[in-house]
Amino acid sequence: MLTAAPLFAQVPLKLSPAAAVSTSAEHAIDLAANGGCQEALPVLKKSLSQALDKQVEYRVAMATARCAMGLDQGQTAVNALWILKRDFPKDPEVLYMMTHYFSQLATRAAQEMADLAPTSYQARELEAESLESHENWDAAGNEYRKILEQNPNLPGIHFRLGRVALSKTESAANTEEARKEFEAELKIDPRNAAATFWLGEIARRSGDWGQAIPRFTDAAKLDSGFAEAYLALGMSLNSAERFSEAVAPLERYVKMLPGDAAGHYQLSIAYARTGRKDDAVREMAIQQQISEKNPGGVRP
Template identity: 50%
Template sequence: MRTLIGFCCLLISGVNVHAQAASNSPANSPASPKAALRLAQEGHCKEALPALKKGLASAAKDDHRDLAMAGVRCAMFMNQPESALEFLRVLEREFPSDPDTLYLLVHTYSDLSTHAAAELATKHGNTYQARELNAEALESQGKWQEAEKEYKTILEANPKAVGIHFRLGRLLLSAPNPPADMAEQAKREFEAELAVDPTNAGAEYVLGELAKTANSYDDAIQHFSKATKLDPSFAAAYLGIGTSLVAQKKFAEAVTPLETAVKLQPANPAGHYNLATAYSRTGRKADADREFAIHNEMMQRSGGASAPVQQPQ
């Protein structure tokens, strides 16, 4: 994993600059944008940083990109993350789609994250925040048992730590070779999370999915509905309500939550298919045909199979 200094040295060393003789022209005055940029390119970051900030205030907008990029690199090299973020905000605001900008954003935020994680581990290694970060890293590496141990250690020290039961439940559902009672164990973790944090819409949603998988559709609808109350933009929860109602053949009731799901997440083919089914079974043929056509087009683009058109019953 690269250090901040290593990353910034790499960026700066990649610039091939030929030093020019100093002159008294405005372009070579220490505060001029061109002089500031040249200082940065030559590696004189201590002198360049204040000059780059002044240069941004006086330079034409076309020059802002190069000045801000140089500012990010120098700020990271000087271990001044706040200054780096100031320059990054200029790039994000003025050049949001530029590929060089996006590349620099990825690496800079990554290095800032790495630096913060290292500082947390060094200065506060025994805190639950440091343990949680370590558990997340273990989980991302597929080290399920080690991650589970870390999460449980956190709960032993702080039983009311928010988010930990949720992560344990998610871990149970994600890990390979789960135990036979995996669903029941996960359910207990998500319920424990809600006891600590009743506002966790994600926990309600997963409980809904577990209930739906067990064909307990009334319980599923109850959990999905709570999730939508906690987070009105939770498209998957509306879809969960709709699919549970479709499974119960309550097609008329399913229309409204499915319409909401499609509105919130129009790129999800499952929403269009289930809405088409609900329309078809309630006699709304034109609407059903439209939704089936959207679904089939999405599936064809992704290489999936088209769905058969449902007939009203």
């Protein structure tokens, strides 16, 4: 008498769509790990566009990024890295890979610029920025001036010259040089919020509230996300004893950067001097809590 064959011998096992995708992805990951990136990459890219288990997604994206980097497929590498940054923002390996790859891209682009357009203002600007990073202020300033010789109305260069002047040893001459450069920048680009801010900061440091306050006000209007402009405006208004006017910009600042003790301290002063004692006590307590947690004064 014949007996029926087991069911699994008669009907092939059929994977669910999700399981099939996962199996295909795992195979591609293994293939990539063994040097088969050329063959694995199309499968990895397809897998990334489909629903995956979180850990499988991580491994697929990592393999995609590494293979694409090795095969010099920049767009694919960048896409995979951004997926990793979006879904695993605090993962050390993700941050390392992004730092490594984007640094590599920047170095390559800089070299191409040096080879193809060595006398362009962009090449000179990169050189000047490199000199700035090494605190070689005089040489950086010379490069920026060379740019202006060829492109006198190029936005941003006078601003950088102003920052270079302020980065040097503090002196009346350097401060005056910076002020002139920031003013020159605004003649070219009247909407430069940073140049406007620094003109306000120069005035604030010298106690000239009449100049500082309108500059900071303008900077905040030009760039509503410019947090430092709100703090500097509030500080200047406090110093000018215009406490009721200081409240609004300081409240705006502590909402933008709640972890900065300086904002809460300045706001507590404004509250105290406008009769809002309970609010002043609250802000001072917040300031003290932040300072105790972060005694170095560095913003979280």
